[in-house]
Amino acid sequence: MKLSDYKWTISLQTKKFLDEIDILRKVFEKLPLPQAMIKIIRRKSILNSAVSSAQIENIPSTIQYPRKEGKNLELAYTWIYTSHNLSPLSVNIIKDLHKKALLGISRFAGQFRTEPWGVFNQAGEEIHHPPLHTLLPALMSEFVDYINALKAHPCIVAAAGQFIFEKIHPFADGNGRTGRLISAYMLHKTGYGLGGLVPLERYIIEHRDWYYRTLEPSHNCSEFLDYMLEAMTTQANSVLEEIKNPPPQTPESTLLPRRRELLGIIKDHPERSFDFLRRRFINVNPLSLHRDLQYLQKHRLIQKQGVTRGALYTVLS
Numbered sequence: 001m002k003l004s005d006y007k008w009t010i011s012l013q014t015k016k017f018l019d020e021i022d023i024l025r026k027v028f029e030k031l032p033l034p035q036a037m038i039k040i041i042r043r044k045s046i047l048n049s050a051v052s053s054a055q056i057e058n059i060p061s062t063i064q065y066p067r068k069e070g071k072n073l074e075l076a077y078t079w080i081y082t083s084h085n086l087s088p089l090s091v092n093i094i095k096d097l098h099k100k101a102l103l104g105i106s107r108f109a110g111q112f113r114t115e116p117w118g119v120f121n122q123a124g125e126e127i128h129h130p131p132l133h134t135l136l137p138a139l140m141s142e143f144v145d146y147i148n149a150l151k152a153h154p155c156i157v158a159a160a161g162q163f164i165f166e167k168i169h170p171f172a173d174g175n176g177r178t179g180r181l182i183s184a185y186m187l188h189k190t191g192y193g194l195g196g197l198v199p200l201e202r203y204i205i206e207h208r209d210w211y212y213r214t215l216e217p218s219h220n221c222s223e224f225l226d227y228m229l230e231a232m233t234t235q236a237n238s239v240l241e242e243i244k245n246p247p248p249q250t251p252e253s254t255l256l257p258r259r260r261e262l263l264g265i266i267k268d269h270p271e272r273s274f275d276f277l278r279r280r281f282i283n284v285n286p287l288s289l290h291r292d293l294q295y296l297q298k299h300r301l302i303q304k305q306g307v308t309r310g311a312l313y314t315v316l317s
Helices: 012-029 034-054 067-081 091-102 131-149 154-168 175-189 200-206 207-214 221-244 255-269 273-282 286-298
Strands: 126-128 302-305 312-315
Touching: 012 154, 012 221, 034 091, 034 126, 034 175, 034 255, 067 091, 067 200, 091 131, 091 175, 091 312, 131 154, 131 221, 131 312, 154 175, 154 221, 200 207, 200 221, 207 221, 255 273, 255 286, 273 286, 286 302
Parallel strands: none
Antiparallel strands: 302 312
16 A cells, blocks of 8 residues: 555645635634633534534434543544644554544554454445555554645645545544544644634534545545535534524523533433433533532523432423
């Protein structure tokens, strides 16, 4: 497998996308919003990216019930978009992103596969035969050197890197999720992550058939590059439109994402104890969860029945 065999063409349409992205980047850098609002939008976008990335792989993750896969991805995207001065992409960073995505899901999280592999379609037909596992250590080192040395627009480098990574398929599971994290990492590192406010993965889940078609085995990633650039421009403009014309505010719409998620769980599962709710937010400090519940009670969105450890929470009608 020669990485130099991968090619792409910068068409007039590609240039239009890149010009628009450069403009959007400047717009997002100067959004006239308070930092508190930026944080709310970022948290919402990250959660959307996380559950969408899981859904792309047919994992039934949702905003209200992200499952372990969605929660892992939320933590991974949060780490990326809240980090400053990220290091150049490396093999260890790729392994760490994979470990973040599959922690507690696979005992091979963060480890390259150790046997030959194949990629199959829904009919059970092999559509791609990745490089042998014995070649992976050297090939992945070559991959990061190749990507870091590319002289192209950062968005082109991120998309090409994701495309080639998918073809190498270095892990037994989670390559798609890790590839999208790698792309997000490279975009954010070069200043094109748009502040973590734009969930590209939402576009992918809404155009998933096209996404997989552009990823079909090939050494030409031109179509995939244009797909990802269109995803970025479409989603960025959608976010700007929502900022410009926000939906009518309700008490729920002003909640922070975790509080909104907590309220949704109580709606779907009335009269639940703190211990039940705690299991849904295993990575959240219990004191923070208590504060969230107190906030919802204060704003008359839920009520607490009882005063002991067995007290139950339910939604106020």
